[in-house]
Structure formats: structure tokens, C-alpha cells
Amino acid sequence: MMLYINAPQTTGEQVKDQQSSQELFFDKWQHLYSDRTESMRSSEVRDLLAVTERPDIIALAGGAPYTKALNLDKMSRILGEIMKDGPAPLNYGSSEGYEPLRVWLTKFMADEDVACTPDDIVITDGSQQGLELVGKIFVNPGDTIIAEAPSYVGALNAFLSYQANIIQIECDDNGLKIDKVAEELEQLKKRGITPRFIYVIPSFQNPSGGTMSLARRKKLVKLARAYNTLIVEDNAYRRLSFEEEPLASIKTLDPDNVVYLGTFSKILSPGLRVGWVVAPRPIREKLIFAKQAADLCSSSLTQRVVTAYFAETDMKTHLKKLIGIYIKRRDKMLNACEEYFPRGVKWTKPKGGFFVWVTLPEYLDTTNMLAKAVEQKVAYVPGKAFFADGTGRNCMRLNYSFMKESDIREGVRRLAEVVEQEMELYRSLKL
Amino acid sequence: MMLYINAPQTTGEQVKDQQSSQELFFDKWQHLYSDRTESMRSSEVRDLLAVTERPDIIALAGGAPYTKALNLDKMSRILGEIMKDGPAPLNYGSSEGYEPLRVWLTKFMADEDVACTPDDIVITDGSQQGLELVGKIFVNPGDTIIAEAPSYVGALNAFLSYQANIIQIECDDNGLKIDKVAEELEQLKKRGITPRFIYVIPSFQNPSGGTMSLARRKKLVKLARAYNTLIVEDNAYRRLSFEEEPLASIKTLDPDNVVYLGTFSKILSPGLRVGWVVAPRPIREKLIFAKQAADLCSSSLTQRVVTAYFAETDMKTHLKKLIGIYIKRRDKMLNACEEYFPRGVKWTKPKGGFFVWVTLPEYLDTTNMLAKAVEQKVAYVPGKAFFADGTGRNCMRLNYSFMKESDIREGVRRLAEVVEQEMELYRSLKL
Numbered sequence: 001m002m003l004y005i006n007a008p009q010t011t012g013e014q015v016k017d018q019q020s021s022q023e024l025f026f027d028k029w030q031h032l033y034s035d036r037t038e039s040m041r042s043s044e045v046r047d048l049l050a051v052t053e054r055p056d057i058i059a060l061a062g063g064a065p066y067t068k069a070l071n072l073d074k075m076s077r078i079l080g081e082i083m084k085d086g087p088a089p090l091n092y093g094s095s096e097g098y099e100p101l102r103v104w105l106t107k108f109m110a111d112e113d114v115a116c117t118p119d120d121i122v123i124t125d126g127s128q129q130g131l132e133l134v135g136k137i138f139v140n141p142g143d144t145i146i147a148e149a150p151s152y153v154g155a156l157n158a159f160l161s162y163q164a165n166i167i168q169i170e171c172d173d174n175g176l177k178i179d180k181v182a183e184e185l186e187q188l189k190k191r192g193i194t195p196r197f198i199y200v201i202p203s204f205q206n207p208s209g210g211t212m213s214l215a216r217r218k219k220l221v222k223l224a225r226a227y228n229t230l231i232v233e234d235n236a237y238r239r240l241s242f243e244e245e246p247l248a249s250i251k252t253l254d255p256d257n258v259v260y261l262g263t264f265s266k267i268l269s270p271g272l273r274v275g276w277v278v279a280p281r282p283i284r285e286k287l288i289f290a291k292q293a294a295d296l297c298s299s300s301l302t303q304r305v306v307t308a309y310f311a312e313t314d315m316k317t318h319l320k321k322l323i324g325i326y327i328k329r330r331d332k333m334l335n336a337c338e339e340y341f342p343r344g345v346k347w348t349k350p351k352g353g354f355f356v357w358v359t360l361p362e363y364l365d366t367t368n369m370l371a372k373a374v375e376q377k378v379a380y381v382p383g384k385a386f387f388a389d390g391t392g393r394n395c396m397r398l399n400y401s402f403m404k405e406s407d408i409r410e411g412v413r414r415l416a417e418v419v420e421q422e423m424e425l426y427r428s429l430k431l
Numbered sequence: 432m433m434l435y436i437n438a439p440q441t442t443g444e445q446v447k448d449q450q451s452s453q454e455l456f457f458d459k460w461q462h463l464y465s466d467r468t469e470s471m472r473s474s475e476v477r478d479l480l481a482v483t484e485r486p487d488i489i490a491l492a493g494g495a496p497y498t499k500a501l502n503l504d505k506m507s508r509i510l511g512e513i514m515k516d517g518p519a520p521l522n523y524g525s526s527e528g529y530e531p532l533r534v535w536l537t538k539f540m541a542d543e544d545v546a547c548t549p550d551d552i553v554i555t556d557g558s559q560q561g562l563e564l565v566g567k568i569f570v571n572p573g574d575t576i577i578a579e580a581p582s583y584v585g586a587l588n589a590f591l592s593y594q595a596n597i598i599q600i601e602c603d604d605n606g607l608k609i610d611k612v613a614e615e616l617e618q619l620k621k622r623g624i625t626p627r628f629i630y631v632i633p634s635f636q637n638p639s640g641g642t643m644s645l646a647r648r649k650k651l652v653k654l655a656r657a658y659n660t661l662i663v664e665d666n667a668y669r670r671l672s673f674e675e676e677p678l679a680s681i682k683t684l685d686p687d688n689v690v691y692l693g694t695f696s697k698i699l700s701p702g703l704r705v706g707w708v709v710a711p712r713p714i715r716e717k718l719i720f721a722k723q724a725a726d727l728c729s730s731s732l733t734q735r736v737v738t739a740y741f742a743e744t745d746m747k748t749h750l751k752k753l754i755g756i757y758i759k760r761r762d763k764m765l766n767a768c769e770e771y772f773p774r775g776v777k778w779t780k781p782k783g784g785f786f787v788w789v790t791l792p793e794y795l796d797t798t799n800m801l802a803k804a805v806e807q808k809v810a811y812v813p814g815k816a817f818f819a820d821g822t823g824r825n826c827m828r829l830n831y832s833f834m835k836e837s838d839i840r841e842g843v844r845r846l847a848e849v850v851e852q853e854m855e856l857y858r859s860l861k862l
Contacts, residue, residue, distance in 0.1 A: 027713035032627050032661060034593070038567045042722040067518035075521070080511025087498040090506070090700035098603060125726040131520030132725045136592070137468045154727065161567070161724040162465070196463050230463060269521035282458035289471040293592040294563045294725065295556040296585065300702030302730050 009143065025341045028343070035141065040161045047431055058411035063354060065184040065266050069101065069325050071313075074119045080170040089301040097123025098303035104149045104310060105262075105276055111315070112238070113252045116278050123289045123298045125216040127236055127263035127275035131158040133290045134232055134259060137283070138196040139164045144188060146198040148176050149358070150386030150395070152206045153233065155199055164234065166388040169196075175212025176200060178219045185227040187285040197230040197259070198223075203246050203354025204237035207386050207397035211351065214247050221254035230283075236266050237353035244326045246352065256280055264306050266354070267322065272302040326354070331407040339409075340416035342423060347398075357383075359394060360419060363426055366396040371419060378414040453719060465687050466572065471592045477537040487719040489842035490830040492810040494637065494785060496697050500756050501612040502744075509739045513675040513732065520732040526723045528554025528707070529734035535741060536693075537709055540693075542746070544683045545691065553718045558667055558694035558706035559597035562589040564721045565663055565690060568714070569627040570595045575619060577629040579607050581788070581817030581826070583637045586630055586665065600627075606643025607631060607661045609650045617660045629654075630688070635668035635784025638661050638828035642782065645678050652685035661714075662689045667697050672752055672756050677783065685828070687711055695737050697785070698753065702734040757785070763839040770840075771847035773854060778829075788849050790825060794857050797827040800849060809845040 033426070035201040052342065053059070058259070082089050082216045096102070102118035109116050124130040131154065139145065141163035147155070149168035159166055169180045188195060198220070202212040233250045265273035277287055291297070333356055335348050347358045358380075365380040373379060383395025398415075400408055484490070513520050527533070534550035540547050555561040562585065570576065572594035579587070582601035590597055598610045612629070619626060629651070635793040643651070655662045664681045682691040694706035708718055722728070763785055768778050778789045790813075792799065797813040804810060814826025829846075831839055 029661060029711070029714055031625065031659070032569055033717065034567065034569055034574070034627075036571075037717050037721075040568075040717070040724060062523075064523050067521040070518065070521065072514055072518055075518075076511055077516050079513060080507055081508060083503055083507050086505075087501065087503055087700075088702075090498040090501065090702040092493075092701045093494050098777055123729075128724075129726040136465070137471075138465055140465045140467075143465070154724075158724045161721065194462065196465075222678060228462070230460060268520075269732075270523045270727075271519075271521040273726060273728075273730040275797075280460070283460055286464065286468050286471070290468075290592065293559075293566075293585075293589045295560040295704060296701075299556075299704045299733050301700075301729055301736070302732060305732070347522045428592070 015150060030268060035162055036163050040158055041164045056377050057374065058378045058407045059403055060408075060411050061381050061417070062402045064270055064402040065268075065322070065354075066329075066401055067269055067271075069322055070268070074312070075305075075309060078305060082304055082308065089304045091300055093297045093300040093303065094212060095122075095288050095297050097121065097298060098300065098307065101274075101303050101307045102276075104307060105278075108215035108262075108315070109278060112235075113251050114249060114278065116255075117334045120278050120281065120284060122277045122279070122284055123303060124271040124275045124277055124291065125295065126265050126270065127234060127261040127277075127300055127420055128154050128158065129261075129273075129291075129294065130261040130275055130277045131155045131234070132161075132279070133229060133287050133294065134197070134261075135162040135164065136294075137286045138230075138291050142332070144193050146181060146184065146195050147388075148200055148205065148208075150207050150383065150392055151199065152201055152234065152386040153381070156386070156388050159199070160388060163195075168389070171210055172210060173210070175202065175205070175210055175216055178216045178223065181220065181358065182223055183227075184226060185223060189227060194227065195229045197232045199232045199234065200250070201234045201236065202238075202250055203235065204240060204350055204355075206236065206353065207355050207383075208357040209350025209353055209380070210357075211247065211354045212267070217247065217250050217253055221257065224257055232261065233258050234261045235265050236261075238327060238398065239267055240323060240350040240354075242323060242330065243351050249259045250269045251278065254410075259283060267319065268306060268309065272299075272305060274298065274302050274306050286377075318345045326401055329405055330356075332405065333398065333400040336409040337416075340413050342416065342420050344423065345416075345419060354399055356398045356400065358396050358398055359383075360396070361423065361426075362394050364419070364422055365393045367393060369422055372422070373415060373418045376418050378411050378415045378418070380415065380431075433716055441479045451766055456713050465816060467592055473844060478553065488805065488808045488810055488840045489845065490810045490834055491811050491831075491839075491842050491846070493551045493830050493833040494755070495833040496699075497760075497832055497856075498700055498702075501553070501699070504738075505743070506740060509736060513735055513739065516764075520653050520735045522584060522731055524708075524731040525726045526719050526728050526733065526805065528729060529731065529738065530553065531792075532705075533707075533735050535738060536709075538692075539693075539746070543666075543680050543763055545680060545709065547686075551709050551712065551715060553708045553710070553715055553722060554734060555708055555722065556726065556729055557636055557696050557701065557708045558665060558692040559707075560704075560722075560725065561694075561706055561708045562586045562665070563592075564708070564718050564725065565628070565692075566590045566593040566595065567721050568717045568723075569661075575624050577615065577626050577627045578819075579631055579636065579639075581638050581823055582630065583632060583665065583815065584816040586727060586813070587817070587819050590630070591819060595627075598761025599818060599820070601635075602639060602641055604641070606633065606636070606647055607651070609654065612651065613654055616654060616660075616701055620658060624660065628663045629683070630663045631666065632665040632667065633669075633681055633779055634666065635671060637667065637784070638786050638812070638814075639788040640779045640784055641788075642678065648678065648681050648684055652688065655688055656685070661795050662759065663692065664668060665692045667692075667694050670698055671754060671785075672783040673754060673761065674782050682709065687812040690714060698750065699737060699740065703714060703730075705729065705733050706739050740852045747824045757832055760836055760839060761787075763829040764829065764843060767840040767843035768847075769834075771844050773847065773851050776850060784833045785830055787829045787831065789829060790829050791827070792820040792857075793825050794853065795850070795853055796824045798824060800853055804846060804849045807845045807849050809842050809849070813844065
């Protein structure tokens with residue numbers, strides 16, 4: 001499902017070859033797979049998106065940061081010096097993670113008013129592994145969890161791979177509709193169901209770009225308490241706030257009932273695969289057992305690279321530079337949407353993060369439309385991916401963080417053209 | 432459970448502090464955990480082994496290679512140059528793994544007479560993640576799998592975390608007793624049970640150091656076919672063969688019914704966390720879905736480091752150097768065992784890999800004995816860890832690959848002293 005994040009260098013023809021060669025294999029191991037394997041989503045659009053690395057295609061489908069904005073000379077020097085004290089970066093590390101990094105993270109978390117010690121933190125392979133481990137330790141087959149509609153496809157996939165029953169609740173300009181959450185929790189309670197957790201991306205959400213208001217955050221923590229469940233807060237984008245200080249993290253509002261997921265993937269590098277979880281002590285213990293089974297420990301090398309990079313980087317200056325870059329890109333994309341999209345198309349106006357969420361007229365299907373878009377040399381992620389129940393078919397996620405800045409306008413122009421053709425086709429058929 | 436592999440720098444006092452502070456936390460989230468969390472094993476000896484990094488303790492407990500044997504200058508240079516073509520090592524990669532590495536691996540596998548293409552390979556975070564993913568896609572709660580007795584603790588933990596019912600079958604000097612496997616399979620068949628797979632470490636096994644004979648390998652692939660199950664072959668140590676060409680991998684004998692797990696952790700570096708799986712195409716597809724949910728992709732940086740290191744390294748020369756080092760260490764350990772262990776103690780004589788497996792008289796319990804050993808400033812892994820059913824209490828695993836070579840003899844001497852005292856204590860109580 002997630003291949004589109006950075007698809008391999010595959011040509012369209014190779015993709016076709018792979019597909020047909022796969023069809024040749026009869027799956028004689030069918031009787032051996034676990035039930036959960038059934039619930040691992042495969043993407044209908046995976047092969048299509050695999051071609052989006054072709055240089056002639058403008059990929060608005062990714063979710064990666066603009067790593068060229070980093071100080072690459074500094075990074076190269078750090079890499080070259082990382083073994084100056086011996087081969088420790090090549091050895092196993094502890095399952096909870098490299099201690100100096102966990103110590104540094106306590107300061108990073110203090111900047112968000114989250115008080116924690118190194119012993120509250122587990123290092124993970126990006127926050128995706130945090131989601132996987134959370135799924136593993138909390139979700140029995142059929143268990144209910146609550147999430148935003150839409151929500152991060154990688155989280156949905158991680159939870160679905162443990163056969164979660166995901167109830168997604170709609171959002172508006174102030175984020176998750178808390179009244180609807182309250183109703184759902186009450187309904188579930190009547191049926192004797194306690195959701196395992198409520199999963200939210202409160203700031204500059206993936207994919208909507210939206211942010212949950214402070215008032216709603218406060219209501220949410222009360223609700224979670226009242227209904228005896230946890231909050232899992234995914235804060236991948238919070239520090240990339242374009243206008244003002246980002247809102248308080250939910251963890252700050254109720255430290256003892258929130259599992260906080262953080263990552264360096266958006267503010268430094270996703271290729272290093274370093275994220276972290278801050279969790280109440282007994283939950284953290286379970287996460288460590290699950291981490292040990294998962295891969296023993298995260299890379300000693302990449303953990304040291306992150307630690308060394310930030311040891312000599314002023315975080316405020318670093319973020320300010322990134323934010324300046326992303327504001328320009330966001331503006332370029334919003335201006336292009338304004339300029340090119342036909343009437344009847346709506347889109348969000350994010351105040352941080354990487355994404356614009358576009359809603360087309362209900363009669364359009366962005367999954368079907370993708371092939372035509374790729375033909376016109378532009379790609380996006382169909383909205384359906386961000387819903388566990390297959391809704392969202394008339395939506396799509398556009399990314400402005402990763403591609404060449406000069407391509408944003410042209411990418412939206414091509415996409416708008418495809419949308420316009422689809423709308424016309426619909427109108428002509430209707431007549 | 433796995434912390435002992437490379438325990439954090441924790442003092443005995445810190446450990447005590449952590450234990451008591453953990454006791455202060457009442458686990459109010461108990462009602463939210465999944466059933467599988469119950470089956471994740473925690474180690475009674477974890478805290479004890481956490482102290483083994485203290486410089487005064489000779490740790491025979493690890494499982495790490497001697498990374499000082501690597502060409503560290505070359506590694507530093509490669510790290511410093513890894514971004515010479517831009518920030519790609521910092522970006523997301525594809526879920527199946529870095530293509531040039533998979534291409535290189537086809538040659539590495541060809542050296543083992545395994546014919547495969549890059550499209551048969553998934554890169555994993557060490558082979559531990561391969562084990563986790565295999566557990567995830569094959570094991571329903573209560574499903575049966577077959578493994579060697581003893582078997583790798585990390586594999587047992589990965590499978591147990593998916594609530595596997597692990598049947599371990601005894602081994603002798605020729606490895607897994609195939610007749611017993613056949614009996615077990617027949618018994619299971621009568622009860623209508625098909626094991627999900629048979630997990631084996633055929634060469635220089637962890638923890639026993641033993642090797643399965645070619646005749647038994649051939650019988651095993653036939654049995655797996657006959658009983659409609661798969662073989663999962665863990666080949667972490669195969670290339671570290673001290674005396675002759677290693678035996679054919681099981682994958683070679685029946686390519687279509689074996690999932691092969693490989694890793695760079697033992698022949699290069701465990702801190703990079705790069706391993707791989709070679710699997711039949713439909714299984715590989717499932718593994719990729721599971722990998723996407725698990726962490727999207729392995730580190731782009733570390734995959735490139737491995738690729739670059741071996742691009743300029745002759746594998747034969749590289750392995751010859753490592754093997755020379757480990758032979759000396761193995762000999763030191765075997766000589767020390769001979770010199771110091773009292774009558775009634777038996778140990779294996781490995782012809783490759785990292786471990787000696789020691790069997791004490793049946794009345795001794797190596798889990799209980801560990802505290803005394805640590806007091807005498809030596810550590811090992813109690814045998815119980817390598818059995819899912821809690822047997823193996825009179826055994827222990829000793830490692831000779833990682834610590835200072837000059838410490839091996841002294842380590843075994845201290846350990847033998849503890850064993851002798853325990854034996855004397857038993858005899859005096861018996862009188």
C-alpha cells in the first residue's frame with residue numbers, strides 16, 4: 001500500500017511484466033496464511049503509483065520532506081566522523097534505544113511542555129513502527145478503535161493488519177467532531193465495547209492538513225478518561241507550523257493517558273527511520289517487548305546520526321528554515337488550485353505540514369481517475385486509501401513538500417485538466 | 432527478553448532503581464491490551480543481564496560479531512561519501528528494499544546455489560524482522576509450528592508474540608532428529624493439524640552451534656512437502672564455516688518450498704539492521720504488505736552502506752579473515768572448557784558460528800545460578816530462554832565472538848568455579 005511514498009525506479013513496462021509474472025504463480029500456500037494476512041490491505045493503485053518516480057511525471061503523491069533543504073555538508077561530515085570513537089555504531093544497541101538520543105528527546109519533548117525521562121521513551125523505526133507496535137499490543141481481532149475521517153493510510157494499514165475494527169469520525173475546520181466521538185463512545189458503551197484507543201493526528205493532519213482546536217483537544221482527553229480508553233497521538237507534523245506557535249500537544253493535556261508518537265521523518269530524514277514513542281511506564285514496557293520481537297533494536301548508526309546532527313543544530317533556526325520553504329510551496333499549490341480547479345472542487349488550506357486535501361464532486365472516483373492522471377503525467381493518492389471502509393472515493397491527497405517547487409503549479413494544472421475532462425464526461429453522459 | 436544481546440550501560444544500582452520504580456506503577460491499562468501481549472515473554476534475567484556491560488564483567492552472553500575486525504577506515508570513508516550523489520540516502524525507499532542491494536544479493540545467493548531475482552527478495556531490519564513478518568503472515572493464535580530444541584530465542588519470541596504453539600524437537604550431533612519430526616507430523620496429522628512451518632537454523636545453530644547433516648536436510652524437505660507445510664530456514668551463520676565449504680542450504684534442495692532468511696548482522700554489522708528474505712513470489716507479496724505496515728521500508732542509508740561496503744570488498748577474503756578470528760576464539764573457549772569445567776559438564780564443539788552450548792548436570796538450574804555468576808563477574812544466557820516450554824534449565828549458551836579474546840579463558844574459569852561450587856553444594860545437601 002505504501003509504495004507510493006517513494007516508489008522504486010520501475011518503468012511502466014516493468015510493472016506490466018511484474019503483474020503478468022505474478023499471475024503465473026498459483027498461491028499453493030494459501031492454507032498456511034494467518035487470518036490477519038487477509039486483512040492486510042493491498043493497494044489497487046500500487047502498480048500505478050510505482051511508475052511515479054519516472055522523471056516525466058509530477059508526483060503529488062508522496063509524503064516526504066524536502067531533504068535537499070538540509071545541511072548536506074554537515075550531514076556528510078557527521079557520517080564520516082560517526083565512528084571516530086570505534087565501531088559502536090555498527091554494534092547492537094538496546095531495545096529501548098540509544099540513551100543519548102533519549103536524553104536529547106526529553107529536551108525536545110520539554111519544548112512541547114511534555115515532561116518525561118529517557119525511561120519513558122522507546123525509539124522506533126520511524127513512527128510507522130510505533131503505530132505497528134501500538135496495534136500489536138492493543139488490538140485483538142475485531143477490536144474497535146476510533147480514528148479521524150480521513151486518517152493516515154499507514155496507521156490504518158498497521159491497525160488493520162491486526163484486524164482492528166476502525167470507526168472513523170468526520171472532521172470539520174476545527175478537526176475531529178468531538179460531539180460525534182461522544183455519541184459513538186456512548187453507543188459503543190451500550191453494546192459493552194471499550195475502544196482500545198482513539199488515534200488522532202491533531203496538528204496539520206495527514207491527509208487533510210487540518211488541525212484540532214484546543215477546545216476539542218481538551219474535550220477529547222476528558223472523553224477518553226470518561227470512557228476508560230487511551231489516546232494515541234501522532235505528532236509527525238506539529239513542529240511544521242506556518243503561522244503561529246503550534247497548539248499544545250494532547251499529551252500535555254493529559255500526560256498519563258496519552259501515547260505520544262514522534263518522528264524525525266518530517267523534520268530531518270525519513271531514510272534514517274528514526275521515530276519515538278513516549279508512553280506511560282507499563283505501556284512502554286509492553287512496547288519494548290514488542291520491539292524486541294520486531295527487530296531487537298533500531299539501527300545504532302542512524303540513531304547516532306540523528307543525535308549528532310541535532311547536537312550541533314539550533315532547532316529553532318532549523319525549523320524556521322524548513323517552514324519558510326514549505327510555506328512557499330503551500331502557497332504555490334493553493335494558488336494553483338485557485339487558478340486551475342473548476343467550480344465544484346474544494347480543497348483545504350493547511351497552516352502547517354505537507355498536504356492539501358481535495359474534494360471533487362461526489363460523482364467522481366479518484367481511484368478510477370488515477371490512470372488518466374498518470375497518462376497526463378501527474379500523480380496523487382486517491383482518497384479511498386485514507387478510509388478503512390472504502391469511502392472517500394471523490395477525494396485525493398496532494399503533497400507539496402517533496403517535488404521540485406517549480407513543478408507544483410504545472411502538476412496542479414495537469415491534474416485540474418483531468419478533473420475537468422472527467423466532469424465534462426459525466427455531464428455529457430448525464431444529458 | 433533480548434536486551435542481553437547488547438545491554439545498555441546500566442549499573443546494578445540503576446537496575447534496582449528501575450525495578451522498584453516500575454513496581455510503583457499500577458497498570459491501569461490492563462483491560463486494553465491484546466491477548467497476544469500476554470504471550471510476549473519477558474525475561475526474568477533481563478535485569479541481571481543488563482549489568483553485563485560493566486567493564487569488570489566478562490560477558491559470554493552476547494551474540495554479536497567482532498566488528499573491530501572490519502576495515503573501519505573503509506567504513507568511515509564509505510559513510511563520508513554516501514551522499515556524494517545527493518540526499519537519496521536520507522529519503523524513503525521502496526518497501527521491498529534498495530534495488531542495487533537486492534541485485535547484489537542475487538549474486539550472494541548464487542554463491543549458495545540459490546537462483547533468485549531481485550523480485551524474490553525483501554530487505555528486512557535484520558533477520559529478526561524477517562522472523563517477525565513470517566510470524567505475522569503465518570501464525571494464528573494457537574497455530575502449531577515446529578522448531579529445533581533448543582532454538583534461537585529471538586525466533587521463539589517473535590513466534591510466541593503471535594501466540595504460536597511451538598513444538599521443539601530434539602537434536603543430536605547431526606542436527607534435528609528427522610525421525611522425531613516425522614513422528615510429530617504424523618501425530619499432528621491425525622489430529623487434523625498442519626504446522627504453519629518448520630523453523631530451522633541448519634548451520635552452526637544458535638544456540639547449540641550444531642549443524643544438520645545433508646542427509647537430514649534432504650529428508651526434511653521431503654517431509655515438509657509430504658505434510659503440506661513450509662520450511663523457514665534461518666541462515667545467519669552459514670558462511671562462518673571453520674573447516675570446509677558449508678553444507679548446501681535447504682533452500683537449494685527445494686527452492687519452491689523454503690523461505691530463506693539472511694542477515695548482514697553476523698558477517699558485517701548488526702547495528703546497521705539489514706537482513707533479507709528470499710521467498711516464493713506469493714509469500715514475498717504478503718511479506719511486503721506486512722513490511723509496509725511494520726515500518727514502510729528499511730533505512731535507505733544503512734542499505735546503501737552495506738551495498739557500498741561489499742561493492743569494494745572481496746567476499747571470500749572478507750569471510751576468510753573473520754573465520755580466522757573466530758576459529759582462534761572458538762579454540763580458546765573449547766580449551767578453557769576442557770581445562771576448567773568439572774566432570775559431568777558437557778559442551779558442543781561448533782565448526783562455525785558464535786556459540787558453545789553447555790549442559791550441566793540435570794540437578795543444576797542456570798537461571799538461578801546466573802546471579803552467582805554475575806557476582807563472580809561472568810555472564811551467560813540461561814538455557815531456558817531457548818525453549819518455549821521452560822525446559823533446558825540445566826543448559827547455557829556461551830558466546831566467543833564478541834568479547835576481548837584474552838577474556839575468554841578467564842571468563843570460562845570464573846564460570847567453571849561457580850558451576851563447581853553449585854555441584855558441591857548439591858552434593859553436600861544430598862549427604
